[in-house]
Amino acid sequence: DTAVSQTPKYLVTQMGNDKSIKCEQNLGHDTMYWYKQDSKKFLKIMFSYNNKELIINETVPNRFSPKSPDKAHLNLHINSLELGDSAVYFCASSQGAATQYFGPGTRLTVL
Amino acid sequence: GENVEQHPSTLSVQEGDSAVIKCTYSDSASNYFPWYKQELGKRPQLIIDIRSNVGEKKDQRIAVTLNKTAKHFSLHITETQPEDSAVYFCAASKMGGGADGLTFGKGTHLIIQP
Numbered sequence: 001d002t003a004v005s006q007t008p009k010y011l012v013t014q015m016g017n018d019k020s021i022k023c024e025q026n027l028g029h030d031t032m033y034w035y036k037q038d039s040k041k042f043l044k045i046m047f048s049y050n051n052k053e054l055i056i057n058e059t060v061p062n063r064f065s066p067k068s069p070d071k072a073h074l075n076l077h078i079n080s081l082e083l084g085d086s087a088v089y090f091c092a093s094s095q096g097a098a099t100q101y102f103g104p105g106t107r108l109t110v111l
Numbered sequence: 112g113e114n115v116e117q118h119p120s121t122l123s124v125q126e127g128d129s130a131v132i133k134c135t136y137s138d139s140a141s142n143y144f145p146w147y148k149q150e151l152g153k154r155p156q157l158i159i160d161i162r163s164n165v166g167e168k169k170d171q172r173i174a175v176t177l178n179k180t181a182k183h184f185s186l187h188i189t190e191t192q193p194e195d196s197a198v199y200f201c202a203a204s205k206m207g208g209g210a211d212g213l214t215f216g217k218g219t220h221l222i223i224q225p
Contacts, residue, residue, distance in 0.1 A: 035213075042215070045212030098206070102156070103154060105154055
């Protein structure tokens with residue numbers, strides 16, 4: 001059974017488009033996160049949700065909007081995609097502030 | 112905010128030798144220090160972690176040491192094997208209350224030479 005899953009695995013789109021990435025966890029965790037891994041492999045926290053409440057919103061452009069319909073899901077919607085948004089986006093989950101488990105990642109390519 | 116520095120960026124060792132990766136952190140309130148291994152095209156996977164009330168933790172060939180005073184922690188891999196080749200990330204966060212994300216170091220590409 002997949003603990004943290006993401007869809008799609010690959011996403012190729014044109015500049016200016018709007019796209020969404022979905023994340024689901026079946027671990028019963030109450031906290032979910034989005035991380036961005038750039039071309040140099042640097043991993044950076046974008047958002048954190050605890051019980052559907054936004055906890056962290058690092059300096060991420062307003063074009064990125066997380067949505068958490070319930071504790072098991074955290075989606076990421078991106079408006080007006082730019083070339084610099086190309087990266088691998090990882091979802092993660094944890095119980096409170098404990099160990100974080102990562103999803104398989106979504107490779108976003110903006111052309 | 113927290114800042115984590117990681118060295119070296121690339122480490123090449125002979126199979127069977129030991130590898131050491133070092134990290135420093137800036138926020139003295141950080142109290143949780145995990146290490147993740149990421150193979151090419153895969154997700155980061157936790158290999159070991161340590162909390163600030165512990166100075167050392169070992170799991171088979173992997174060990175982590177923490178020096179709170181100096182604000183640095185290290186990953187030690189003994190008897191390295193080809194499957195240890197990967198990128199290793201250290202991270203730091205504050206546990207307890209809230210849901211802090213992890214602040215990662217920039218990663219160490221570990222290459223095991225046969």
